[in-house]
Amino acid sequence: MSKVERRSEKHGVSWEDEYGYVQAVKHGDTIYLSGQLSHDGEELVAPAPVDSDGTVTDFGNMGAQLRQTYANAAKLLERFGASLDDVVEEVIYTLDCDALFAVAGPVRKEAYGRPDPLVASTMLGTTRLAFPEQLVEVKFTARV
Template identity: 65%
Template sequence: MAKDLEKQLEYFGVPWEEAHGYAQAVRVGNTIYVSGQLSHDDDGKLVGPAPVNASGRVTDTSNMELQMRTTYANAAKLLARFGATLDHVVEETIYVTDVDAAFAVAGPAREAAYGKEQPECASTLAGVTRLAFPEQLVEISFTVVPPG
C-alpha cells in the first residue's frame, strides 16, 4: 500500500474555490504549487474588472497593470501562510487575454512585486482567449521552493 502524500492546503475562502473544487496552494515537501491567482479583494470581488461588451468581450485593457499588481499581492499573501515570499518563486506562468497590453506593463508590475528589475525566476507569458471571469485580464500560477 502506498503511503499517503502529506499536503498542506491553503484557501482564500472565495466562492469559486468550492464551485470549482480546488485549493489556492498546496505544499508537498519543500515545494509549494500555487494555483492561478487573480485580481480579487478579500471578499472575492474582482479588482479593476475590465469592461466587457454585450457578448462578453473585453473592450478596454487599461486595467492590466492594476490586475497584475493585485494578483502578485494576493500570491504574496498566500505564500506568507507558508512562511514563504515571492523571493522563493522559481517559476511563474502568466496567462493574459492581451499579450501587447501585458508586455506594456509586466516589467514595472513584476519589478514592484519582486523588488528587483530582473526577478530571479523562470517566467512564461501566454496569451489566452479568455480566463475564468470575462472581466479578468490576467492570471498567474507559481512554483515556489523556500529554503530549508
C-alpha cells in the same frame, strides 16, 4: 519510506468550492499556487470593461490586475512562511500579450523587489479566463 508533508490553503472565495480546488498546495519543499487573479474577497479588482457579449473593450486595467494578482500570491505564500522571494517559476496567462508586455516589467520588478526578478517566467495568450472581466492570471511555483 516516510510520507511527504502535504498542506493546502484557500482564499475563502465561493469559486473554490464551486469549482472544487485549493489555491495552494505545499508538498515537501515546494509550494504550488493555482492561477491567481485580481480579487479582494469575492470582488474582482480593476475589472475590465466588457460589452454585452462579454468581450473585453479596454485592456487599460492590466497593470492594476497584475499588481493585485501578485499581492494575492504573496498572501498565500506568507501562510507557508514563504514570500515572492521563494518563487522559482511563474506562468502568466493573458487575453492580450501586447497589453501585458507593456506593463509587466515594472509591475513584476515591484512585486519581486528587484530590477532583475530571479524567476523563470512564461507568458501565454489565451482567448478566455475564468471571469469575463479578467485580463490576467498567474500560476506560481515556489521552493522553500
